[in-house]
Amino acid sequence: MNPLARNKVALAGNPTASRTLIFVNGLGTDQHCWDRVTPAFADDYRLVLFDNVGADAESQPYFLEHQVRYLGVRGYATDLLEICDALELDKDVTLVGHSLGALAALLACTTRPSLFRRLILIGASPRYANSDGYEGGFSSDDIKAIYREMSANYAGWSTSLAAAAMGNPDRPSLANQFAEAIARIPQEMMLTILCSVLQTDQRAELAKLRIPTLLIQSQDDIFVPRTVADYLHAAIAGSELSVIDASGHLPHVSAPDQVVAAMSAFLSRG
Numbered sequence: 001m002n003p004l005a006r007n008k009v010a011l012a013g014n015p016t017a018s019r020t021l022i023f024v025n026g027l028g029t030d031q032h033c034w035d036r037v038t039p040a041f042a043d044d045y046r047l048v049l050f051d052n053v054g055a056d057a058e059s060q061p062y063f064l065e066h067q068v069r070y071l072g073v074r075g076y077a078t079d080l081l082e083i084c085d086a087l088e089l090d091k092d093v094t095l096v097g098h099s100l101g102a103l104a105a106l107l108a109c110t111t112r113p114s115l116f117r118r119l120i121l122i123g124a125s126p127r128y129a130n131s132d133g134y135e136g137g138f139s140s141d142d143i144k145a146i147y148r149e150m151s152a153n154y155a156g157w158s159t160s161l162a163a164a165a166m167g168n169p170d171r172p173s174l175a176n177q178f179a180e181a182i183a184r185i186p187q188e189m190m191l192t193i194l195c196s197v198l199q200t201d202q203r204a205e206l207a208k209l210r211i212p213t214l215l216i217q218s219q220d221d222i223f224v225p226r227t228v229a230d231y232l233h234a235a236i237a238g239s240e241l242s243v244i245d246a247s248g249h250l251p252h253v254s255a256p257d258q259v260v261a262a263m264s265a266f267l268s269r270g
Contacts, residue, residue, distance in 0.1 A: 167248030
């Protein structure tokens with residue numbers, strides 16, 4: 001299947017610009033999650049947005065047919081690289097990835113390092129599970145509880161997950177929109193996606209990064225504690241860490257101005 005159709009690729013911004021920004025979504029969101037960020041870069045960049053396979057009803061048959069591919073984060077990185085090849089991108093490309101999309105972007109960069117010039121990771125974690133000497137934020141019991149709660153009451157779990165991830169309880173509409181997006185993904189498919197995230201360990205990939213990398217971290221993110229951001233910062237050579245005045249795991253939705261400011265400062269340095 002053509003990757004541009006498979007992932008509903010959309011081009012925006014300045015079509016004659018020499019620089020390209022590719023936005024890679026996290027779990028449960030589609031390309032519209034960037035709607036409050038992309039206008040700031042539309043004049044100076046060619047913008048590429050897309051949906052992860054499984055995010056909508058049209059791509060869900062493909063997901064089910066290739067479910068083994070999406071049992072790991074690398075399947076999403078493969079999709080991303082196929083999109084880049086289909087668009088014939090070959091210079092001055094910056095990846096902007098959130099959460100699951102951040103891991104896909106990271107793996108794309110370590111797989112094809114010559115293709116990308118910069119990397120921006122928002123709410124990224126190389127491993128969510130705690131291990132000896134590493135605090136990912138989730139114990140094995142926490143992860144078992146997530147699977148158990150999702151299996152028992154998927155609708156209720158979607159609502160609770162969205163509220164916890166979004167934060168900002170004074171703006172419930174944000175969490176409601178996120179919950180609706182999550183609920184569009186069938187339960188059995190979400191289980192596969194969750195496994196690809198919660199059981200991943202990409203720490204060994206970090207030392208392979210050789211391009212300028214910006215880490216954007218909310219001050220209060222229930223899914224990615226500050227210890228993870230500090231770990232990434234220490235492990236990725238020459239990386240920059242920007243802790244922004246925002247709460248929640250989706251600051252590009254809840255605090256777009258702060259995300260735009262951090263991105264703009266990073267991109268302005270060449």
